Amino acid sequence: MSKITTINPATEEEIQSYDMMSEDEATARLEACHDAFLEWRELSHDERAPYLTKIAAKLRDNADELAALMTKETGKLLKDGHREVEICAAIFEYTAKHGPDALADEERTHGAEDKRGVVTYQPIGVIYSIQPWNFPLYQPVRVLAANLMAGNGCVLKHASICTGSGLRLRELCIEAGLPEDLFQVILIDHDTSDKLIEHPKVRGVTMTGSDGAGRHIGSVAAKALKKTVLELGSNDAYLVLEDADIDVAVKYSVMGRLYNNGETCVSAKRFIVTDKVYDAFVEAFSKKMANITMGDPTDEASQLGPLSSQDQFDTVKGQVDKSVAKGAKVLCGGEAPDRKGAYYPATVLADVTPGMPAYDDEIFGPVAAVIRAKDDADAMRIANDSRYGLGGGIFSRDEDRALKLARDHFDTGMVRINSFGAADPNMPFGGVKDSGYGREHGGFGMKEFVNVKAIFLP
Template identity: 45%
Template structure:
């Protein structure tokens, strides 16, 4: 894929970039290694002042960077503004809390005495340059939720961003530089995916984090495993959205629409499979389908637009194939399901019912505004359907029955269980998945410690 900004609302190529050559990559690796030697010794106060400055600059740039994101990947501009604001919030959260999250820990005194030591301290030390391979769907947030904790921990970052969001990628490097971070603290590598393997094998790169597709995750994990390097992977998701009889149906259906079409439906944590108890299935399906039909699809730069184009022509083609396969196998289209005429990579909000296990859309992630409806006879079947997926990123459950709350929280195979609300990430809470959705955690104290050398310092009498 060329490194280029292609407006998904029109299909027009606006700007192209040359991939960095070997000499420039080498220069940047050398710079990262050299910068880390000194940056690792800076204090939390110094780092937090820099990160707060970056947050302030990002707030000032909110409108301009929102328009860049919308131009590059098609999200409604209102959502792009919210994404930029969320990034500034996360920067400030880590700037305020990193010192406490990574403070030295002293084990229980009795255990220290039992070990024969006078004192034992557990310290969190940075690893070094970390390679971040990031996707296009949240082109600012996905990077910042890695960069903010990594920089506060004393690491330095090397960003390989998706090839269709180069302007956002370059903006991030410039943002941290303008904030006062030394040049080598955060660098954008304008490279294709084929260059990732060699960089990851370089001894100067100490770890990697990837958010993206399952094949990309396998490739990075394989190389990192061979090189014995730490990785964090956040891959695909096909999150269940379970509705039980005690739920507030009007609210559950209203939130379900947003949960499915946020970011034009291109979100790993978007609800995709709607599993509804048979007692309320018809009522929910009617409300949900009506809500999906009512969405305004259009130019993502317009304020009233709720669903913009998909980010790429291939992405729309992949989504169409999943829908067409399901329809051929007997699924019923309750709304949408047909590509509109005209320019841009638009696809209408779509609801399918009558899904069975043999359909591709049951097994694969639908990355776009397409929802699948399932009827569950009881709680046990709802759990069974929810877990019948290779993914396990997050989940949503609507019920006011406390016994059901406990059961779903215990039995759903996912990195998150959101009750009577939709999945969302927040800097204070760990984020990540199980099964083929990846491993490791981002955000919170768990996320900042992922790329730390947890060091036991034992001191004898």
């Protein structure tokens, strides 16, 4: 029987090994989840809500343990792990509080005589959740909370490098009182995963990951006529306009590029700077990035930990090296230290042009691409010159103008103005173009996998 072995990317030490499940065992877990769903769906939204509130409390009670485990498995800063636990608790609480109203039956009318109609949001069954490693708790939680409130069951296939985090999440949900089979975590390979997508008891598939993986999973699901929500990669552009406050722009650009060791789909990745403020921004930004303290992720003084694995290190290094070979200029970083662990320094690349990985692709690590624009209009054009469309940002002293640009011209699902942040329970999360489709959070995620049923009364 094949195994999964988790490895600490900071120390290169093995953490734990887990047996992979056979197709029969995974299918049995799926069918048990479906059976639990049949009972869970009988509860009202108000009856489901307390389960979510109790899970939130259980996560907070175990915050130190969860943060330490995530740091050990993925190398994220311990303080970022604590933030992740808190946002997960907040998501469960938000969903418990707002779910009953968001999913309540709606009174409508139909026909010329305005007869009574009812629109009801009914659960559909087991939702299959395929999640990545960069936020071992948050990624599965945002799917789980919404679908538990909607009345669905959930089967999670987590990234192998954070297997322990996925299993611990399930244990804590059960400790909080959630029916044992309603949330399953399965340890399977990609071939078995494809077969599960096709299983008739899987009614929806949601996945976070690369656009390449999204194409594959989306196509397998489409052939089986399963609805999908795909949250894929991005190379988010942050615009530094001619009237930007440079201090504000530098502060949030460093934060936006290095949050979670730069391994975030909505990280600030491309910095498109107008000619008027280019020199001032790039000098200050590069200086701050060069002075970032990289080290042990459990050390409070560390501002940057290791990448999540040696594979991820190799990928990031290859993307930087290829960009430099094509003409990108290294302003700081760019060379990995000679030390144990998957450490890659905060790096700034200038003279970035189309055809380079730093321009075209997503660099999932602490690497910033700086691109010069002639003026504000040119900056907006360059920002949208991407196959991705997840998030982005605008730095400008004129907030009303920035709002208009964000609303009318930025071809992304999310835009930050003079700030940076990853996710908020009250605001929709998701993208366009190769960044995928569907929305999570803000009440939208609760309605992605429901049967919007129309009932006509005489």
